[in-house]
Amino acid sequence: MSEIEILSWARGPGLQIATVIFVAGVVIRIFEILLLGRKANLAEAKGSEMSSGLKTMITRTVPDKTTFKRSSVTIVAGYVFHIGMFISFFFFAPHILFFKDLIGISWPSLPGAVIDACAVISIIALLAVLVNRLTNKVMRFLTNFEDLLTWFLTFLPLITGYFAFHRIGFTAPSLLAAHLLSVELLLVVFPFTKLMHTFTLFLARWYNGAISGYRGVES
Amino acid sequence: MSATIEKGINALKRQVDSSVAAFFSSCVHCGICAEACLFYTETGDAKRTPINKTEPLRRIWKSEYTLFGRVGKMFGLTRKVTDEMLEEWQELVYDSCTLCGRCSMVCPVGNDIALMIRKTREGMAAAGQAPEGLIGATTRSVTIGSPMGVKWPALAAQIRHVEEDSGLKVPVDQSDVDYMLLLSSMEIMNFPEFIEAMAKIFDKAGVSWTISSEAFEATNSGIQIGVSDIAAELVQRIVDVADKLRVKTVISPECGHAYMAIRWDGPNLVGKPFGFKVRHVLEVLDDLHKQGRLKLAGKDTQRLTYHDPCQISRRGGVIDEPRNLINLFADNFVEMPDGGKMNWCCGAGGGVSANERADEIRLKVFDRKKAQLEEVKPDAIISACSNCRIHLEDGLEEHNMDIPLLSLTETIAEYLSDE
Amino acid sequence: MTKDKNLKNGAPEQVNLEKGTPVKGTLGEALRSQGVSRRSFMKFCATTASMMALPPAMIPTIARALENARRPSVIWLSFQECTGCTESLTRAHTSTVESLIFDSISLDYHHTLQAAAGHGAEEAREVAMEENYGNYLLVVDGSIPLDNPGYSTIAGISNLDMLNEAAKGAAAIIAVGTCATYGGIPHANPNPTGAVSVKDIIKDKPIINVPGCPPIPVVITGVLAHFLTFGSLPELDHIGRPKAFYGQSIHDRCYRRPFYDKGQFAETFDDEGAKKGWCLFKLGCKGPTTYNACATTKWNNGTSFPIESGHPCIGCSEPDFWDGGGFYKALSMPTVDLSQTAAYAAAGAAAAGVAIGLMNRSKKNTSNKIHVKTTLEDLKK
């Protein structure tokens, strides 16, 4: 297979396979979670479940002061990586075209230099995340194979994207194909790993907010 | 003698609902919960990271309720929950967790880890992996009616003393009253002043109230050990009496988990909404003050601080009320760092104080509170949970720190206006 | 990709054209005999250097080499093709200089260009092959059908047979155009003739690929000039293309690149962005993945190239460019209808999800059913 053939495969059938696994996996997982159901609370409410749940979905994004102080490395590295990745993922013109093709809507892109900077920052932050994971006592204790796998699979698209952007080492079709394939790999494992938190964290936060809010506590 | 691992696993299966599934699906192993847990911060022992305590429940969720886990189970790839495993986790689930819920407040993906640990205890208890101390307390609750083995005659004697001291009548088994007061064994045995304080306050406020001779115990060991069936039985006793006496409101006393048990878990345990209201005593006092029926006189100039009992503030929603009340008499009130919903636990809740095996670690994790108190340097500490109060006194004594512990209700009673 | 055994690390073996001298005399002698002055020769050398994308410092070396170059015999075979490549070559703008290069080779067979026809033409080929066996250059344009030899024949000889036969005595093969190099349009899905490229058939000769649909004429002549000058194949990339011309992508040399970097794109062919000359990436430009010299060498007397005239690059010098999901589909877009795929997957998964969800519920219900009320007795094992 030539690199152009691999690229064509990655842009076509490969993407199709990955999308089917990703979409089906995520939908099944969400159904799996929601259909388990939750008993209605019979205690007299002190606050609203719904509004508090919705609020926590957003407010939990910001850590409280003491938590920030105690876990600053984890939080800063995590946030920088997530934000950097978010920006380079959603605001790079070629990516926007991908979304446009997929969902029919598009939005303004950011200049290449900004995307590049975000990707670099994100890569550095992700490396910091790994170092932190391996050196922080608690994280090292909690870390299992899945954590390392998902780290690696998240790192791959970033690094291949960076290489493709700067055309380092290989020809553009090879780099582009590598980038696409790495994304496809990420999509395939996504529904079966902790990467699902991308979606389920909103459910989790809602439940957390609802449980607390029902008792009149902001969480 | 019929606890089995199968029963334990079955109990864990029953605990998984959509919230638990969403929580486990979201955990990214960031470890932030550890930094919110005094059992980690004070021991530095990574295995006490809150989310790790839920491992038995996680394994059941993964292998029974996820597609990938089900497939894995077919090939024998999932990690099993065994007796040995649960035995290893006992110390984490019971001795190293007060269900204070601080972890639930900091988890960036929003996992209610305290709830997950509470659910894990259901499986542990059903598998016969609950600590001796808690089994004992639970047995006494069911058979005698109180975890400390307090029976009605003991309370009746305390009531007589109170009546003699105060000259006020303590109504017993009165029907159609506004309030039915519950008490914790700890108050009956160690702080009977509480009963006197309530008698004075209610007298001034002019409301009708009663204590039941059949169901006076507010605490609920079933909650702490993690056996909903037993917890429901204990709640049912109160419900039956409250219904019989046709009381409007049942008052949970100064006890954290008692409030959780009767106010928030109660209706869910017995499976139907209550025909009466349940309020914490601080809510009642705050309410009476707002109605103008609670009038205070005089000021306390001491440097006072308030220790939030976790189940009352963070898990119970009674946060503003104690502060409203304290401000009625305190001239020099200082908040503890992280006060309110983020307060650090005293280290003895959630059944830890009933579990003798945990005595050592309980005193070890008190270091957190000690450091806070050294920072605030209060003349006295106010709290609203007898269990917190006893443990705080215990811890302070251990470190030769002389800071008196005050009950908020009792202090209010002291500042009652004579008008 | 099968690796040609004669290609080591993409660099071809030295082709020795010195051994035999198909046509007598060196190029220098030939030019002088035509009355070409030294000044003219210097101009020719400077232009050749520029054409071969060699640094000007190489001009004296080129001059020396060209002076002593031997005139090779060239046999040009055209298979499944459209004659676009020959058209491109014959319309090369540097007519004077290029004609010099053509004058310096002996084009012994090219059935489109040669005067002879029919048996005479084929005879010329056979004679040239025989006389220069082992030394002639074989130029091929067009792909070779493998499904049925009858799809394309010349004088009753199938393309495959003619290629095999002609390749035997060739010193090296130049595959001209995307058809000969990678199968090109005949090879495009569903490839009705079973078309393949030269390198798919010939494994034991150095092959130099000059892809493009058509290739830039000076690239063809540049490669010939390199032969003449150095008697060897130029340095090739991993898919057999001379690095001098195919070393950088259109994107990397495109004058519109700054717009790409700034995120300024033409969205349609007639919007403000298009008028302002912004990047054509969104209109499907394949410049980023296409390696060719268009952006610097340009076309039509160096006048312009597709992007300069407002059309995205279609990537014609890359393998399978016809199957790349559409010329006007941006490179970062999937080549398939992904939203439909996603919709079907979601619908199917929703059904499966409900089924799995119900299984989970029934499992939980069973747990609840077999649960016996826990009493004090049950707290110990």
Next chain:
Amino acid sequence: MNPAETPQFNIHAGNEFTWNVKPILHEIRHALQRFLDNGETSIIDLRSIPLAPGEEESIIETLGRGEVQARLDVLGASEIYETKYTGVWLVTHYNDSDSIVSRFIEVTEMPDVLKSQREDVVHALNALVTELGTDKT
């Protein structure tokens, strides 16, 4: 179409379009410096550098015209002139149909192609001898 309605396509962007104009001018400056310091000559192939429409013209405009200009008639025309910066020459080769086939900037005292070439001089001598026949006075 009314001229006013003719769409204006601004594909000829400004000077600093590819950011290659300034660097080339600087390269010429450095070459001139080297030429002064140690006599090293340089040639820049303008066709090997990606330039936007108008940029080549912009470079040539900047360099301007100096004192010397020559027109060669070799395989089509060639135009050679010294720019207003002495020592910097612009060499443009055309083909038969007056299209530019190559273009160089040379930093030297005189581009080699201008000089009379030894082979041509030999050829010239022979031609002159032939012209003069046997008359050897």
